[in-house]
Amino acid sequence: MPNDMNIERSRAGQQAQTVRVKPKWHMTVLHIVYYLIMICFLIFYMLPFWGTVMTSFKTNSEVMTTTPITPPTQWTLEGYASAMEELGVPLLTSLFVTLFGAAGSVFLGSICAYALSKWKFKFNNVFFIALVAATYLPFQAILIPLLQTISALDLYDNIWGLVLVHTVFGMPMCTVMMRGYYADIPDALIRQxxxxxxxxxxIYRKIVLPNTMIATITVFVFQCTSIWNEMLFALVLGGYDSKPATIALNELAGTMAAEFNVQMAGSLILALPVLVLYIFMGKYLISGQMSGAVTAS
Amino acid sequence: MASITIKDMSVSYNKGKSFVLDNLSLDIKNGEFCVFLGPSGCGKSTAMHCIAGLLHPMSGEIRFGEEVMTSANRKGRDKTFVPPQERNIAMVFQEYALYPNMTVRENMSFALKTKKVAKEEIAKRVDYMAKMLSIEQLMDRRPAELSGGQRQRVALGRALVRDPQVFLLDEPLGNLDAKLRDQVRYELKKIQEQLGITTIYVTHDQTEAMTMADHIVLLKDGHIMQQGTPEEMYDHPANEFVAGFLGTPQINIFFCEVKGNILDAGSFKLNIPEHLRTCLVPYAGKKINLGIRPSDLELAKDKMDVIKGHVESIEPLGDAYLIYVRVGEQIVVFKYTGEHAPKEKELLLTPNMAKLHLFDALTEKRINR
Incomplete structure (x- = not known):
């Protein structure tokens, strides 16, 4: 008898759990409105991307006769082939400048951050404030003296000139970001x-760096993205020999009028590495960003 | 192994406006277990950090044996300064400070690898210490995979494996629970005795100090209040602060007046015993502070020298009772070691007259020797 009662009770419990409270009609309407607004925003943001992808797979003649968002009747990679002819070498240049520029700025930023966060010396805070101020410096304001300096160093239209500029101008931001991460390393660890x-x-090599690998990857990816997408320094300081992909893409638009399939293919090729980086490094980026947010236990 | 001599060491964090340590002078013998004891902010950790070379004193000198490690003049400029990595010291921090990126074995080998000791020698020393501390089964784990007690053992092992000349421990048991603390305290003392390494141990826990130390240095506001063996300091505290800091429960202090051969506390009167009369001659008619430890009170057998009080509460400790008694306006603690707590609400207590502590009311210094 008690067993039967228990079964009855458990059934009643299950029913009670599965009973759903019927939402009031105005709540349902409100939810529908929310979703409609979100779908509108999604279409608004994704439509240009959709148009770019569709156009990149069309032939040039189909581009002229159809709207950008309609899928191609005949799928082709000829746009990508033409774009790669123009972007091939600049992409390698971009890759070189990005990897070396990001590595240089992260390395210098990391050392600066280590010194500023873990060692006490005179004017420590003054240095840090100067570095923070440097991150707010509009690059347009220093373009002319920068051009003169780079020319004087005989680095105009030189791939190493771009690497140097990205290393130097990326360093303050890297320092500011990494200082936050390094501050979480207990001082006792350094003393020990x-x-x-x-x-x-x-200590930097054996303790600080291995224990902040995720932070370093985060800052490295951040730097890679900004250098890869950068155009201003490349336009002013790079000539024909040191032309990165952003400039080549811009030229693609200027020289091949109305060849939208090639331009769209070029845009997607340029965006691809950053997308891939974010997809594969996403978990590191999120954990890296979070690890700076709370004090290490 | 080395003796440690500190001479006139002062430390200031604000260029001499105030001092965290003021003219500290100290001798620690070779192989001694010395405990720096004191309340928070008394300068005990600062003194240890100066000995380790992690802090630069403003003035003074620190020697390991005959070798000068730190010597600074009054302007805060170092005449001699041996950096921490060259002092051959080992230190255990309260936070353990185990390297998170290394396994237990790597943590323990790290300092020896830095010193470029041969691999076989490192493995031998690490294995020996791991066995000694019963952590052999943890050698491939990382610090995050260890419990608090295990981390503490690894931190100790990492320090001991180096065979240092001085061993510094900065509140190493602070993060352990009470049971584990007792166990590690015993082990630590045993290992120190075995190895005979000069050890400085910083703590604010007087029980740790009393149970482990050969030599206690009690600090307050950057000054040494008293130093000596635990027994000396407990039985003959140099001042009221020392008397209050050592011993749980705390010593009972009564404000008394010396009236002839009588100590008058207002709520009770005691006959001054023979051996205290001479030292109280200058205090005739003056006020003094009388200290009686809770364990030096007992139930009165006659009406001579009694302190009458009303029982407020009783705390059983298992082997004894702490009885809180109201005497006049004051609550007095009495440690009763009898089998059953007394049932009476009014108690007559009598102090052990041989163990009275008398202090000057103004200077708080000890009067009786």
Whole structure:
């Protein structure tokens, strides 16, 4: 008898759990309105991308006769082939400048951040404030003196000139970002490493860097994205020999009038590495951004 | 192994406007277990950090044996400064400070690898220490996979494996629960005795200090209040602060007046015993503070020298009772070691007259020797 009662009770419990409260009619309408608004925004944001993808797979003649958003009747890669002819070398240039520029700025920023967050020296805060101020500096304001300096160094239209500029101008932002991460490393860890017989540089190499790998990857990806997409320095300081892909893409629009399929294919090729980076490094980026938000236990 | 000598060491964080440590002078013998004891902010950790070379004193000198480690003049300029990595010291921090990116074995080997000790020697020393601390099964784990007690053992092992000349421990048991703390305290003392390394241990816990130390240095506001063996300091506190800091429950202090051969506390009167009369001669008619430890009170057998009080509450400790008694306006703690707590609400207590502590009311310094 008690067993039967228990079964009855459990059934009643299940029913009680599955009973759903019927939403009031005005709540349902409100939800529909919310979804409609969100769908509108989604279409608004995704439509240009959709148009770009569709156009990139069309022939040039189909581009002329159809609207950009209609799917191609005949799918072709000829736009991509033509775009790669123009973008091939500049893409390699972009890759080179991005990797070396990002690596340089992250390396210097990391060392600066380490010194500023973990070592006390005179004018420590003054240096940091100067670096923060540097991140707000509009690049347009220093373009002319920068051009003169780069010319004087004989680095105009030189791939290393772009690497140098990106390293130097990326460094303050990297410092500011990494200082936050390094501040979370307990001071006791640094003191312990000192007592274990390590100097300032060895502590950085053996303790600080390995324990902040995610932060370093985050800042590296951030730097890669901004250097890859950068156009102003490339336009002013790079000539024909050191032309990165952003400039080549711009020229694609100027020289091949109305060849929209080639331009769209070029845009997508240029956007692809950043997208791939975000897809594969996404989890590191999120955890890296979060790890700076709370104090390390 | 080395003795440590500190001479006139002062530390200031604001260029001499105020001092965290003021003219500290100290001798720690070779192989001694010395405890720096004191309340928060008394300068005990600062003193240890100066010995480790993590802080630069404003003035003074620190020697390990005959070798000068730090020597600074009054302007805060170092004449001699041996950096921490060259002092051959080992330190355990309260936070353990285990390297998160390394396994237990790597953590323990790290300092030896830095010193470029041969691989076989490193493995031998690490394995020996792991066995000694019973952490052999944890050697391939990372710090995040260890419990608090295990981390603490690894931190100790990492320090001991180096065979340092000085061993510094900055509140290393602070993060452990009470049971584990007792166990590790015992092990730590045993290992120190085995290895005979000069050890400085910083704590604010007087029980740790009393149970582990060969030599206690009690600090307050950057000054040494008293130093000596635990027994000396407990039985003959140099001042009221020391008397209050050492011993749980805290010593009972009564404000008394010396009236002839009588100590008058208002709510009770005590006959001054023979051995205290001479030292109280200068205090005739003056006020003094009388200290009686809770364990030095007992139930009165006659009406001589009694303190009458009303029982406020009783705390059983298992092997004893703490009885809180109201005497006049004051609550007095009495440690009763009898089998059953007394049932009476009014108690007559009598102090052990041989263990009275008398302090100057103004300077708070000890009067009786």
């Amino acid at each position: 490493a000192m007592i274990d017989g390590n100097g300032m540089w060895a």
